[in-house]
Amino acid sequence: MKLEIELVGVYDKANTLVVDEKVVKLKKKDGNTRYAVVETEKSKVDVAMYKAHHYVGKHWFWWQLLYFFVSVFGIFDIKQDKKMLVADCSFTVDVTGDTKVVLKRENFVDQGKFLKIETSSTIEEKSNIQYIDKEALKRHKKMKKAKIGIFAGVVVLAILLVILL
Amino acid sequence: MEENKEVVTLNHNISPKFVSTIRADRFSRIFFNMSVTLMIIALFAALSTFILPFAQMFLVLIIFLIIFLMIVVTFGTIFTLPNNPIIPLWEFLQKAIDFEKVQSLLVYIVNAIPYICIAGLVCSVVSLLITVLNKSKREVGKIVALSIFIGILIIAIILYFVLGGSL
Numbered sequence: 444m445k446l447e448i449e450l451v452g453v454y455d456k457a458n459t460l461v462v463d464e465k466v467v468k469l470k471k472k473d474g475n476t477r478y479a480v481v482e483t484e485k486s487k488v489d490v491a492m493y494k495a496h497h498y499v500g501k502h503w504f505w506w507q508l509l510y511f512f513v514s515v516f517g518i519f520d521i522k523q524d525k526k527m528l529v530a531d532c533s534f535t536v537d538v539t540g541d542t543k544v545v546l547k548r549e550n551f552v553d554q555g556k557f558l559k560i561e562t563s564s565t566i567e568e569k570s571n572i573q574y575i576d577k578e579a580l581k582r583h584k585k586m587k588k589a590k591i592g593i594f595a596g597v598v599v600l601a602i603l604l605v606i607l608l
Numbered sequence: 609m610e611e612n613k614e615v616v617t618l619n620h621n622i623s624p625k626f627v628s629t630i631r632a633d634r635f636s637r638i639f640f641n642m643s644v645t646l647m648i649i650a651l652f653a654a655l656s657t658f659i660l661p662f663a664q665m666f667l668v669l670i671i672f673l674i675i676f677l678m679i680v681v682t683f684g685t686i687f688t689l690p691n692n693p694i695i696p697l698w699e700f701l702q703k704a705i706d707f708e709k710v711q712s713l714l715v716y717i718v719n720a721i722p723y724i725c726i727a728g729l730v731c732s733v734v735s736l737l738i739t740v741l742n743k744s745k746r747e748v749g750k751i752v753a754l755s756i757f758i759g760i761l762i763i764a765i766i767l768y769f770v771l772g773g774s775l
Contacts, residue, residue, distance in 0.1 A: 495627075516681065594681070
């Protein structure tokens with residue numbers, strides 16, 4: 444059985460399509476449309492589309508610090524979305540034969556719907572929301588201060604080393 | 609920890625498996641960026657040993673990069689140091705532009721080639737391992753690119769030692 448998922452609307456690389464806990468790559472169809480075809484034996488398939496930031500989990504601070512050091516003070520790090528937008532849409536779709544699901548991006552409204560789901564099959568929506576993660580914004584600011592502190596520490600250490608040597 | 613309560617509500621629907629995927633992806637991209645940069649530096653260094661204009665361009669770029677990084681990382685406080693390293697670097701830069709003196713300066717860079725290659729190889733291997741082990745996200749393009757990098761760097765290291773180089 445085939446499940447075709449089509450995403451219509453402005454494509455954001457940070458959006459990740461997950462089908463049965465596996466990340467699925469979207470291919471370009473035309474203009475603002477992307478699609479993916481998934482072969483499955485299951486009659487019910489879990490589909491999710493996320494946009495997440497890296498300030499998640501219990502140990503977010505230590506992870507951020509690790510990224511900072513590994514990427515040589517952030518020089519080789521990736522560019523992050525500073526707005527901390529989080530989007531989460533997950534649903535279960537009944538797959539009977541060849542099934543097509545069209546996901547249309549909604550305009551951004553804080554705490555509003557993320558995707559409009561169109562399909563002839565039956566779906567069970569679990570979540571569908573997009574919002575600015577204020578907690579992540581706070582964490583981002585906290586991390587910025589920590590990075591400046593580390594920088595300052597390194598500078599002081601370097602000056603001390605130069606003076607002593 | 610104070611965050612415990614908030615973590616429950618933050619991205620509550622996103623599975624831990626997905627979180628580990630995005631973490632692995634970030635590490636893989638960091639190491640990929642590092643290996644690309646080291647590859648370019650090693651390539652320019654290698655080319656500069658027999659193509660003089662490359663040598664000049666390479667030296668000027670590297671010295672500019674080092675000066676820029678020094679100023680940024682130290683927030684400009686480097687100028688206040690008694691043994692300001694910017695001055696000898698600037699003199700070095702002027703020598704680099706001087707066509708005849710390039711050859712003598714190249715010795716320093718050429719000596720660093722094996723170290724740059726080894727560092728690039730380590731970064732490429734780490735990035736490749738993370739990308740391959742991250743089974744929920746298949747990135748064929750990246751795997752192919754990293755395999756090419758590893759091949760080139762291994763050949764470069766072997767050639768260096770075969771031609772009589774040592775660490």
